[in-house]
Amino acid sequence: MKAISCFHCGLPVTNDNFRIEIAGKLEPMCCPGCRAAAQAIHACGLDQYYQFRTALNENPEQISQDQKHRFKLYDREEVKKDFVFETNDEVTLIKLFVEGITCAACVWLIEKRLNQLESVVSATVNLTNHSAQIRFNHNDIEISELFSIIHELGYVPRPYRRDAQHEHLSKTRKDFLTRIGIAGIGMMQVMMNAVAIYIGTIEWHHENLLRWASLVLTLPVIFYSAVPFFKAALRDLQTRHLTMDVPVSLAIIAAFIASCLATFTQSGEVFFESVVMFTFFLLVGRFLEFQARQKAHSSNENLLDLLPVTVHRVTSEQTEEVSISDVKVDDVIQIMPGETIAIDGKVVNGTSSVNESSLTGEFEPVRKTKGDAVRTGSINADGLLQVKVNAVGPDSSLSIMMKLLDRSAAEKPAIVGLADKIASYFVALVLLLTIATFSYWHLVGSEEAFWIALSVLVVTCPCALSLATPVALATATTTLKRIGVLPTRGFAINALAKATDVIFDKTGTLTNGHFDFVKTELETDEYALVLAASLQQFSEHPIAKAFTRKVPKPHLITVVDAEVTQGMGVRGTINHIEYRIGSAEFCSSNLSPPDTNLWVCLYNCSEQKVIQWFQLEDLIRTDASLALTSLTELGLVNHMLTGDRSNKAQSTAEQLGLTQYQAGQKPEDKVSYVSHLQSQGSKVLMLGDGINDAPVLAKADVSVAMANGTELAKHSSDILLLNNHLERVPMAVKLSRKAYRIVAQNLSWALMYNLSALPLAMAGLITPWMAAIGMSLSSLLVVLNALRLNKKEV
Amino acid sequence: MDVLFLLIPVSIVFLSLAVTALMWSIKSGQYDDLDSPAHQILFDDDDDLMPDSKESSKQSKSND
Numbered sequence: 001m002k003a004i005s006c007f008h009c010g011l012p013v014t015n016d017n018f019r020i021e022i023a024g025k026l027e028p029m030c031c032p033g034c035r036a037a038a039q040a041i042h043a044c045g046l047d048q049y050y051q052f053r054t055a056l057n058e059n060p061e062q063i064s065q066d067q068k069h070r071f072k073l074y075d076r077e078e079v080k081k082d083f084v085f086e087t088n089d090e091v092t093l094i095k096l097f098v099e100g101i102t103c104a105a106c107v108w109l110i111e112k113r114l115n116q117l118e119s120v121v122s123a124t125v126n127l128t129n130h131s132a133q134i135r136f137n138h139n140d141i142e143i144s145e146l147f148s149i150i151h152e153l154g155y156v157p158r159p160y161r162r163d164a165q166h167e168h169l170s171k172t173r174k175d176f177l178t179r180i181g182i183a184g185i186g187m188m189q190v191m192m193n194a195v196a197i198y199i200g201t202i203e204w205h206h207e208n209l210l211r212w213a214s215l216v217l218t219l220p221v222i223f224y225s226a227v228p229f230f231k232a233a234l235r236d237l238q239t240r241h242l243t244m245d246v247p248v249s250l251a252i253i254a255a256f257i258a259s260c261l262a263t264f265t266q267s268g269e270v271f272f273e274s275v276v277m278f279t280f281f282l283l284v285g286r287f288l289e290f291q292a293r294q295k296a297h298s299s300n301e302n303l304l305d306l307l308p309v310t311v312h313r314v315t316s317e318q319t320e321e322v323s324i325s326d327v328k329v330d331d332v333i334q335i336m337p338g339e340t341i342a343i344d345g346k347v348v349n350g351t352s353s354v355n356e357s358s359l360t361g362e363f364e365p366v367r368k369t370k371g372d373a374v375r376t377g378s379i380n381a382d383g384l385l386q387v388k389v390n391a392v393g394p395d396s397s398l399s400i401m402m403k404l405l406d407r408s409a410a411e412k413p414a415i416v417g418l419a420d421k422i423a424s425y426f427v428a429l430v431l432l433l434t435i436a437t438f439s440y441w442h443l444v445g446s447e448e449a450f451w452i453a454l455s456v457l458v459v460t461c462p463c464a465l466s467l468a469t470p471v472a473l474a475t476a477t478t479t480l481k482r483i484g485v486l487p488t489r490g491f492a493i494n495a496l497a498k499a500t501d502v503i504f505d506k507t508g509t510l511t512n513g514h515f516d517f518v519k520t521e522l523e524t525d526e527y528a529l530v531l532a533a534s535l536q537q538f539s540e541h542p543i544a545k546a547f548t549r550k551v552p553k554p555h556l557i558t559v560v561d562a563e564v565t566q567g568m569g570v571r572g573t574i575n576h577i578e579y580r581i582g583s584a585e586f587c588s589s590n591l592s593p594p595d596t597n598l599w600v601c602l603y604n605c606s607e608q609k610v611i612q613w614f615q616l617e618d619l620i621r622t623d624a625s626l627a628l629t630s631l632t633e634l635g636l637v638n639h640m641l642t643g644d645r646s647n648k649a650q651s652t653a654e655q656l657g658l659t660q661y662q663a664g665q666k667p668e669d670k671v672s673y674v675s676h677l678q679s680q681g682s683k684v685l686m687l688g689d690g691i692n693d694a695p696v697l698a699k700a701d702v703s704v705a706m707a708n709g710t711e712l713a714k715h716s717s718d719i720l721l722l723n724n725h726l727e728r729v730p731m732a733v734k735l736s737r738k739a740y741r742i743v744a745q746n747l748s749w750a751l752m753y754n755l756s757a758l759p760l761a762m763a764g765l766i767t768p769w770m771a772a773i774g775m776s777l778s779s780l781l782v783v784l785n786a787l788r789l790n791k792k793e794v
Numbered sequence: 795m796d797v798l799f800l801l802i803p804v805s806i807v808f809l810s811l812a813v814t815a816l817m818w819s820i821k822s823g824q825y826d827d828l829d830s831p832a833h834q835i836l837f838d839d840d841d842d843l844m845p846d847s848k849e850s851s852k853q854s855k856s857n858d
Contacts, residue, residue, distance in 0.1 A: 104833030127830035181816045
């Protein structure tokens, strides 16, 4: 079969049953979720969206009644006060975060859809931080309906949270822009004055005027725009660790003071234009780095958002709905199927399969019965449970995971950039030599002593030296982003180049993270699949999802007397024939599966015969083996760590040719595995996706999170794999190594230039204009060299 | 050329006006989303404003 990809989200279409008409053409859809979203878009007459978009959509979850019910919660007075910003008799302004926005067309789509509603006054969506502001008439429409409308389009709306970190980021961003703006405006004007001075045919009193004007224009740049560098330099001096901020600040201050002196004494040369230009470019570089970091963290999903706001507490006779903050230890809580468990506790009544994937990374449910412990953040799949509370809030397992994460992040080995190391020696050297030069010329009685000392500082102005690393890293970052690898921390590229060991998580990283059919036994019958899916629609089990994903809702047949047996299967009557689907022993006592793999049986109870065997597996990503081979070729050692205890860990490792792997690993085990490797001198690159991976992602020297991973994993990683293509990882490693080489070349060139110019300047042989030309040329060379990283292929 | 003594201070006054305008625009959030406005202009979503196309679900509300 020719590979078709979903028109909506781009995933491969395995079952071509979900075509719908978009703009007069039948387009394939991969799953009911995508189809529902596409249908909603089509029904609102917004087909053009697909023409406008520049990135594919995220795969939306299927909308359930349950989800809509959950949105009802946001209509409550005490819940909505958090994200209602203004309200009067008619109009209310709410702020939301919308997940799943991939490009500007998504913004267009959501704004357009909301603005179609009569009751919406205005709706604006921000592409940068994925927030939406909706002004609507609250007499005509409920907040929950707005949520549902956004959700129908395939996005996930979440209430805005006024958290301090977010406010801080947006303030930092505005600060940055103001500083850059002022430096930019100042730069343009001062440069204009400088051109007039450099042309040289200007009369003295005019030049003097231009100098004073430049001085005035430079003042805001020095006292506002450049302040962050000075502050950082001061901090460096206090901690006795010299970084580039010290020479940068020194160059800015020295050149500024020298130029001021020249202006006051009406002698020498002025360098105001160099000062402002230098500040401007440095600020732009820092801003770009900040923006990349902010982008990765813009989504406001918080772990606590995953938890329900209310729970059902069991009292003597009945259950009552109470807020989670009112729950105390030893209360008994009833947990409905499909609900997220908000507490740690022990089951006192009932049996159910519980999905602990958010904690362990394994999506296959664990059976829980009386006496078993359940943990915060896991999801109750099929049965009704009554749980006695052990811990809630800060003592729960989810919070403990967060603490583990914080500790690992704090222990992260600091990678000091090569430039920083060289610079700290270089800076010290230059300072000493400048003082020596000044003392010498002063002692021999030269009136030029100050100017010679200054030209030492100018000629060694670490322009090229300080540009060498940022330019190369900025170019490498852009190229990495183009191939779908987004570095979110400054040191990521450096660390990627140095990595010696790669550790993969299994479920969700090396594998897709959900079940798929691999094969069927006996005849391949479309009808059997429809039968199976019709029965499985009653189950919340991940195995059942593999069936319901395949068959669209309208194709399902009516089932009478459906009954789910937790963790076993489903029984039901279709057209007066009783069927069972599930494990072999559930269907009939004398059945056994074809082999040891995971098989599901569809059984006709009336005729006592097996209709179909389905084999299910969490498939290995198609590009996993290619990625592992390329990494080995690059000289890296591959490892696999998984929380999975079953023999699947072994078979996955064997299929991929992995020799180093550990199964049944708890998050703590993973962290200690990494620190063991690190103690042997290895630099560890970690790839993961689950909440359970977060601590180890933070611990590794450099870590990559999958784009479909949990928010916590993304937060604690240094790099995001935007398109989930594993083969991009070796490409990124290669590119980083090249970037590292270019940084080294740049640094050695800059050092060579500076060191050879230094003695000449000390001897008083270099005039400031020569120093200026030399400085510009060396910077230009460094930039051009860095631009070589712009190529996609390495 | 002595007009420079007038023009240069005037240019500084103009610049301070420009800086004030910039600070106001940053503060009012005009730079919060730098990505989508650049694309939005390219979306041909004005079909319903064309005389011969069919009416969209809502006529006058769209604010483009």
